[in-house]
Amino acid sequence: MATSRRIQAERNRSHNSSDGKPRFPRAYSFGLVTAGLFVFSWVGQFVTQLVVERNDAAEHGQEFSMSEFWPQFFASTFENWQSEFLQLLWQAAGLSLLLFWGSSQSREQEERIEAKLDRLLEEQGIESKDISKAVNESL
Known part of the structure; x- marks a missing residue:
């Protein structure tokens, strides 16, 4: 038991800073990866466009x-x-x-979820009308 607590504490320490918040790379990993991909693609666009423009200028005998x-x-x-x-x-x-x-897809999804809930309530022997009445009264 003490060993599992120690392992958990080590995990928390490696993933969280002293104030309990996740470290910057872990907290913003999606943003960092997205920014990295953005910079990579923008540099790629820059290089390829630079090569194309230089070649175009050379073909026309102009200075880039x-x-x-x-x-x-x-x-x-x-x-x-x-x-x-x-x-x-x-x-x-x-x-x-x-x-x-309320597009047809959203209604279809709601109807499907409601049918599943009704089926689960039915299997448990709970009357879905009673649940609906209680929910409507609480709103």
């Missing part, structure tokens, strides 16, 4: 200029972000609204 590259790079970055955020916004907000308004 970083001052002309930056506006193009940021324009393509913001175009990507705009399309991705618009898609994400629709998926998150649009689906939430459809669920709130």
Whole structure:
């Protein structure tokens, strides 16, 4: 028993700081991984676009200029972000609204859950009408 408490205490110490909160990497691991992937992809976009623009300038016999590259790079970055955020916004907000308004999928899910609960209550010998009445009175 003492050994399991000691092991648990060691786990807590390794995962939590002195004030009981999780350490920064553990608490924000999803955000850190997402930020890492973002930086990796943005650097990849930068390098590939830089190579393409340099090759394009060389093909046309022009000198490559970083001052002309930056506006193009940021324009393509913001175009990507705009399309991705618009898609994400629709998926998150649009689906939430459809669920709130009671789309057929949300009603189907509620009916299925209610049927399961009724079945469980029936197996336990509890009358679902009594439960519904008690719940409605408490609201």
